[in-house]
Amino acid sequence: MRTLISMLFFFSISWVSAQEGIKIVSDYPGGNILVHEITKDTVRVSPDLSETNGEWFYWNFKITGIQGKTITFKFDSFKWEQIFSKFGPAYSINNDNTWKWYGEQGVGKKSFTYSFTEQDTTAYFSMAFPYTEKDLNKFLSGLRYRESILMDTLCISPEDRAIEKLIIKPGVGEPSYKVLITARHHACETMASYELEGIVQSILNERGLDYLRNNVEFMIIPFMDKDGVENGEQGKNRDPRDHNRDYSGDPIHNSTATLRNIIPEWSQGKLKIALDLHCPLLKGEHSEYIFLVGSPFPKTEKNQLQFTKLLEENTIGELSFYKKYFLSFGVRWNVANSYSKGDSFTAWAAKLPDVSLSTSLEFPYANVSGTMISKDGAREFGKAIAYSIKDYLLLLEKNALNSSGQKEKKDKKN
Ligand SMILES: [Zn+2]
Structure with a gap:
């Protein structure tokens, strides 16, 4: 009976965590994102251009509520094609320091998809490796x-x-x-x-x-x-x-x-x-x-x-x-x-x-x-x-020595 209760408890905990909603934040050093929409498996975001004249491409966000989910990230409201590098976005799973490039495969012009495992609780994505x-x-x-x-x-x-x-x-x-x-x-x-x-x-x-x-x-x-x-x-x-x-x-x-x-x-x-x-x-x-x-x-x-x-x-x-x-x-x-x-x-x-x-x-x-x-x-x-x-x-020193050497010779001549 005890085992049954603990099994039921385990399943209910798993269910709660699997249902945890997707959350995106940028409230940490170097963070930057505008979130437009979050659905079950898609998020729509774009770079935050506050303080900026025109468009630029820096973005960097943290996402939670991702365990076991396949999520598509869309930057479709951003007009410019400078949004991912040739090697896609950079990402770091379950921490903010093991950064990798996504790679050329599977990145659209303005979107990419990532399949998270059951162990993935937090992920960071950015246009390059952050540095603060x-x-x-x-x-x-x-x-x-x-x-x-x-x-x-x-x-x-x-x-x-x-x-x-x-x-x-x-x-x-x-x-x-x-x-x-x-x-x-x-x-x-x-x-x-x-x-x-x-x-x-x-x-x-x-x-x-x-x-x-x-x-x-x-x-x-x-x-x-x-x-x-x-x-x-x-x-x-x-x-x-x-x-x-x-x-x-x-x-x-x-x-x-x-x-x-x-x-x-x-x-x-x-x-x-x-x-x-x-x-x-x-x-x-x-x-x-x-x-x-x-x-x-x-x-x-x-x-x-x-x-x-x-x-x-x-x-x-x-x-x-x-x-x-x-x-x-x-x-x-x-x-x-x-x-x-x-x-x-x-x-x-x-x-x-x-x-x-x-x-x-x-x-x-x-x-x-x-x-x-x-x-x-x-x-x-x-x-x-x-x-x-x-x-x-x-090289500068050599040139300087040459010129002062020449000067010496000239002085001697004189
Ligand atoms: Zn510059």
Whole structure:
């Protein structure tokens, strides 16, 4: 009898859980979704475009009440075809960190279907692998030689969050050079953060990068639009102008205002490289390879081309980089009209008196020349960037030595 009662109890519990309704939320860091309709096996959603001018494609939600169900996710109210990558959406089942790509099979232009098992209680779906402050902290706390990073604050965001500023200095003596690296001027561009992890990790750990550890001071701002990152906003085309159009006239964002203010003094004549990490569109002909965005200034462009050569040589991981994809100024979207709301970070940095290389680098969300991006693949590419920074500075040093050597000879002659 006792067994019968407990069996009945078990079945009633199972029935209740199987009948649990589908629930979708985005009330966590990086979450973004508008829910239009939920039925037994279909949900209709679209990206939340608050604060954004026009359409963009960042979305990231959590769904529960899914056990044993096959659910179709429809984004049919969204007009643009930028909604899934070539490899579909990204997802993580029963937690928010084991992210995978859905894959090319079974993804429609604006919908996909997922069959959950009886063990699946919670799932996260997003257009790419998310990355917020929580991920940065996890990365930093697990890092070998993390004591070499000075954790500082650039400024406090309008919503009262600390905007991280990481400083890595040579262990002994004064640096010969300084390098400034920024990311997430556009909050949605999450994959750039994995690339940044690879850069930081390589500066601290790579055997072949002693030169950087001995000679270079880095300032790294992982989240220029910190509130946007945590709130799950697009950030790109933020109204009235986004963080990467806030580098001329009076700044309207406090992170850009602070950076513009402190960098000339921090440089002390040593800031040689200013690198800004971005992601392009989600998919399409010109958004599925890694490329540098050409400067309108000929001298800067020449130095960018030098850097792309080094980066091509140093890229030996699973993701490829080809210098032929360099996006010259005047081509496609890289035209004066795209910067009508204000100067970009790189336009501003290129005008700083000591900077030699000012560039932004576009790293895709999912597909690099046919290869699916993994977190480790992105970090591996970050390593190639770190080696290229070293090679670029060595080249600068060599050129500087050559010119001072020539000067010496000339002086002797005289
Ligand atoms: Zn961007």
